[in-house]
Amino acid sequence: MEYDVVIVGGGPSGLSTAIKLKQLDPELNICLLEKASEIGAHILSGNVFETRALDELLPNWKELNSPIKTKVSKEKFLFLGKSKSLSWPTWLLPSVQQNHNNYIISLANLCRWLAEQAEALGVEIFPGFPASEILYNEDGSVKGVATQDMGVDKNGNKKDGFEPGIELLGKVTVFAEGCRGHLGKQLIEKYNLSEGKDPQQYGIGFKEIWEISEKNHEEGMVMHTAGWPLDNNTYGGSFMYHAENKQVFLGYVIGLDYKNPHLSPFDEFQRFKTHPAIKKIIEGGKRISYGARALIEGGLQSLPKMFMPGALLIGCDAGTLNMPKIKGSHTAMKSGMIAAETINEHLKENKDLSIYEDKFKKSWIYEELYQARNVKPSFSWGLILGIIFTGIDQILFRGKLPFTLRHKHADHETLKPANEMPKIDYPKPDNVITFDKTSSVYLTGTNHTDNQPVHLQLKDPNLPINYTLEKFDEPAQRYCPAGVYEVQNENGVNKFVINSQNCIHCKTCDIKEPSQNITWVTPEGSGGPKYGNM
Numbered sequence: 001m002e003y004d005v006v007i008v009g010g011g012p013s014g015l016s017t018a019i020k021l022k023q024l025d026p027e028l029n030i031c032l033l034e035k036a037s038e039i040g041a042h043i044l045s046g047n048v049f050e051t052r053a054l055d056e057l058l059p060n061w062k063e064l065n066s067p068i069k070t071k072v073s074k075e076k077f078l079f080l081g082k083s084k085s086l087s088w089p090t091w092l093l094p095s096v097q098q099n100h101n102n103y104i105i106s107l108a109n110l111c112r113w114l115a116e117q118a119e120a121l122g123v124e125i126f127p128g129f130p131a132s133e134i135l136y137n138e139d140g141s142v143k144g145v146a147t148q149d150m151g152v153d154k155n156g157n158k159k160d161g162f163e164p165g166i167e168l169l170g171k172v173t174v175f176a177e178g179c180r181g182h183l184g185k186q187l188i189e190k191y192n193l194s195e196g197k198d199p200q201q202y203g204i205g206f207k208e209i210w211e212i213s214e215k216n217h218e219e220g221m222v223m224h225t226a227g228w229p230l231d232n233n234t235y236g237g238s239f240m241y242h243a244e245n246k247q248v249f250l251g252y253v254i255g256l257d258y259k260n261p262h263l264s265p266f267d268e269f270q271r272f273k274t275h276p277a278i279k280k281i282i283e284g285g286k287r288i289s290y291g292a293r294a295l296i297e298g299g300l301q302s303l304p305k306m307f308m309p310g311a312l313l314i315g316c317d318a319g320t321l322n323m324p325k326i327k328g329s330h331t332a333m334k335s336g337m338i339a340a341e342t343i344n345e346h347l348k349e350n351k352d353l354s355i356y357e358d359k360f361k362k363s364w365i366y367e368e369l370y371q372a373r374n375v376k377p378s379f380s381w382g383l384i385l386g387i388i389f390t391g392i393d394q395i396l397f398r399g400k401l402p403f404t405l406r407h408k409h410a411d412h413e414t415l416k417p418a419n420e421m422p423k424i425d426y427p428k429p430d431n432v433i434t435f436d437k438t439s440s441v442y443l444t445g446t447n448h449t450d451n452q453p454v455h456l457q458l459k460d461p462n463l464p465i466n467y468t469l470e471k472f473d474e475p476a477q478r479y480c481p482a483g484v485y486e487v488q489n490e491n492g493v494n495k496f497v498i499n500s501q502n503c504i505h506c507k508t509c510d511i512k513e514p515s516q517n518i519t520w521v522t523p524e525g526s527g528g529p530k531y532g533n534m
């Protein structure tokens with residue numbers, strides 16, 4: 001199938017590209033592929049939303065029945081000790097961390113609404129179709145993508161009802177797969193897009209939606225915390241957003257540059273909820289949703305080149321998230337809108353796709369990322385020094401200090417051997433405030449068709465037992481937020497088990513595995529979580 005533009009990924013970046021392209025030229029043929037069963041079903045985000053990009057894309061969004069209703073009305077920042085908390089005045093926070101003009105939304109619902117706007121303009125949207133392969137022209141430029149074959153068994157044989165993947169060819173292909181896109185990763189390698197850049201940095205983010213009692217609910221309230229349960233050397237913190245209908249969006253983000261292989265990000269999140277300052281808000285309430293997803297945190301120093309022959313790489317697939325703001329939706333959207341302008345000029349005036357870079361540098365997205373650039377690397381000195389430096393950098397110098405701190409290591413390089421690090425004794429879940437992975441994954445609605453090839457591929461199948469278990473106590477058992485990886489002992493013999501049907505597509509294993517032995521590839525279409533209003 002031939003199109004003017006093929007877009008891979010139906011998140012804020014891909015959908016903004018599609019809408020902007022149609023606004024620029026209604027005659028363009030555009031298709032958008034999404035691996036989830038419906039738009040929004042794989043979107044997981046906080047989300048406090050800054051409307052800057054949307055104001056430019058659809059200035060009349062308030063009249064279009066958008067799902068952006070709850071304006072931030074109050075803010076809190078707490079430092080947590082083990083049982084005490086200290087409230088930090090929000091007027092003392094850097095302005096980038098203040099949220100008074102923002103909204104508490106479900107990003108999944110925003111994407112569903114953006115998809116409606118795109119379809120109304122004539123964009124063809126195909127949910128349930130993962131792009132699994134990049135197609136190249138003879139001259140090495142990107143020609144399009146192929147979708148995943150359907151109906152292949154676990155050994156690669158065709159089952160009844162086999163349907164081969166479809167080739168979608170575009171004059172330009174836009175990769176908008178979100179953080180650690182599996183095709184984006186291949187493009188960065190093939191075209192050396194990260195040459196001269198710092199190693200990319202990531203975090204793992206958890207989110208639960210709770211329905212809480214009316215007396216504890218303050219619609220429009222945004223709260224962030226730093227400190228307990230993480231130690232001074234582990235980067236992370238929490239968010240709690242009071243949304244409509246007595247719901248709170250409660251979440252935790254932990255930098256994937258943590259060093260202790262015994263650390264379990266999932267259990268840190270569960271433990272965090274037992275802090276008196278948090279427990280008193282959710283106590284008596286009910287957890288209704290759970291999910292996890294990696295975030296891309298490297299910022300400007302790690303941002304790869306975003307153009308290549310025949311294609312563009314945008315949003316979190318490249319790394320446009322603003323870390324001190326903990327926001328990537330508006331920047332992802334803006335990067336998509338710049339992509340649309342670039343493509344329009346490329347198709348009409350035959351300009352090279354490299355004009356993307358110049359447009360990006362002249363836009364507010366570059367200014368934001370430039371000002372944000374020193375925050376994440378400063379936390380490699382620990383929480384206290386990171387906070388002091390960030391205060392000086394963001395409040396006094398407004399991100400304009402005359403130097404740039406570097407990211408020194410990729411996240412898979414930071415684990416220390418298990419026998420050099422303290423074991424962590426996590427409390428058992430109480431099934432009221434804290435839960436185990438099995439009951440959590442159940443809430444995600446995750447499903448993958450039985451008897452299909454395992455989409456978590458090991459480069460060396462013996463490495464987990466022969467090396468990673470001994471040296472790092474196989475950390476996949478702990479960093480995976482869905483319990484996909486287990487080490488089972490059968491008659492004294494250790495076996496590495498992959499329960500791929502539970503995978504919630506967060507991409508953490510692809511990032512954190514110390515030898516980069518695990519590669520996440522697309523499973524059969526529609527597989528994965530079915531998030532509602534995440």
Ligand SMILES: Cc1cc2nc3c(=O)[nH]c(=O)nc-3n(C[C@H](O)[C@H](O)[C@H](O)COP(=O)(O)OP(=O)(O)OC[C@H]3O[C@@H](n4cnc5c(N)ncnc54)[C@H](O)[C@@H]3O)c2cc1C
Binds near residue numbers: 326
């Ligand atoms: C816990 C957490 C909290 C956050 N909080 C906030 C916040 O408060 N405010 C904020 O602004 N941002 C927040 N973010 C960041 C924000 O969610 C991202 O920056 C934003 O979603 C990036 O948009 P995107 O379009 O680049 O990618 P995504 O939103 O990830 O969308 C990518 C889409 O592409 C699809 N896809 C991927 N690969 C393929 C493929 N091969 N074929 C077909 N489809 C594919 C995916 O299923 C997905 O639907 C948060 C993120 C997390 C994880």
Ligand code: SF4
Binds near residue numbers: 479520
């Ligand atoms: S298997 Fe990998 S991608 Fe899937 S949920 Fe676990 S860590 Fe995330």
